[in-house]
Structure formats: C-alpha cells, structure tokens
Amino acid sequence: MSFKWLFNQLALTGVACVMVSCSDVMRPPAISFKIADTPVVPRSIPQMGSEVRVKQDFMSKSSRPRRKASSMSPKFITIHSTANRSADALQHARALKNGALGSLNWHFTADENLAVQHIPLNETGRHADKGGPGDRFSIGIEMCEVRGQNCPRVYARAAKLTAILMKRYNIPLRNVVPHYYWTGKNCPAPLLTNGRPGYKWSWFISRVDYYRRCLDAKPAPVAVNNGRPAGTPSRIGPPPMGSL
Ligand SMILES: [Zn+2]
DSSP: OOOOHHHHHHHHHHHHHHHHHHHHHHHOOOOOOOOOOOOOOOOOOOOHHHHHTTTEEOOOTHHHHHOOOOOOOOOOEEEEEEETTTTHHHHHHHHHHTTTTTTTTTTEESSSOOEOOOOOOTTTOBBBSSSHHHHHEEEEEEOOTTHHHHHHHHHHHHHHHHHHHHHTOOGGGGEEEEEEEHHHOOTTGEEEETTTTTTHHHHHHHHHHHHHHHOOOOOOOEEEETETTTOOOOOOSSOOOOOO
C-alpha cells in the first residue's frame, strides 16, 4: 500500500464524510405535530403582513456584520429567542444599529406589538452557527422574551411572519428549524423542552402550518343572484319557496 494511495483514500473518505454531513444538515427531520383544527381564515400575504406589522429599520451597510455578509437565497427559517428580559424589538434594533451586539445580526425581531426587520432578506446574517449553513441559508427570526409581554401574541406574530416567508421563498415546513438544530443551543428556550424540541416546538410548528394554510386558502366565492350578491332580493319573480 503506497503512501499516495492511502492519502487518496483518506482524502476521498473525507470528501464523502463532508458531503454526507452537509446533505444531512440540509435535510432536517420532519416534526410530528397535531394539525390545528382552527378553521382556516383565507388571507393574502399583504393581509397577513398587516397583522404582523413589519417595520424596516436596517442596520447601516457599513456596520461590521453587514460588511462581512454574503448574498443569500433563503432555504431555511431559523427561530430564536432573545434570552433578554429587558429589551423589546425596537430596543434590539437600536442595539444592532449602534454596534452593541458586535458581529451578530439577524433578519427580524418580533415582540408583542411589531416585527422589526434589520437586514435585507437576500443577505446573510450571523445568528445561527458562526458562518455555517445556518447563517448562509437561513432567515433568522428572534422572538423577544421581555418581561411582562403577552407571549402568545409574540408566538403568533413569529408564526405568521414565518408562514409569509415560507410562501414567498417556497420554504417547506421541515426547513423551519429552531436554533437548536444548527448547534444544539437551548434556543428558542421558551419553545424547547429540557433544551430540545418537544411538545412546545410541535405546537409552534402547528401554528406555522395553520397560518401557511390560511395563505393558500381561496376566499369563499361570492354567490350571486341575478348579478347581485346572494341574499339581495331579486326584482324578477317571487322569492323561492321556503326562503321566508
Ligand atoms: Zn438563537
């Protein structure tokens, strides 16, 4: 066995390992969840967007994280929580803009009132795995944990925003992942169970799925009665039997 042959074998094995681990990480396990039985309320993306209330407040292009950013075609959505009990979405926007968070950045921060967008969606952030696939391919959404907030409203806002982004970028539900998925970090902590995805994460995914179905649902057709909306009395002929 020559040294060159051994070297080539090791190199090939190494390449194969990298390829396997990359393809594995790019295909998260499907999450089992109970389909929400809430009746679907059809909405367009603009309608749901108005419920999310997105405010764009971009970091400067010359800021440290944005100078190091690359262009991105989003394939995943990574859900985080801030682990900060004293700052809402606008305060996080200020901290990002004044450089208080160093090289970190992400795309959205949601609180009970609005979602602030910090960087364009075709640009990488640095929120998941120090420049790994989580950063290179995912939109990062931080959910606030500020003291006294209405948590269900924060989760609903993040779930609606996620559904809109899924539809816009054709991202499948299994590619909506917790930060935990990339590094094993306990994030988003309020939606993990003993530091891992469990029933709370499944519940959140069921809400994302629900809002995604709302975006796909067609509004009920408006029935017409001789050119008038249903229920408008017709001037032609008597009312049908049994309608009074
Ligand atoms: Zn995180």
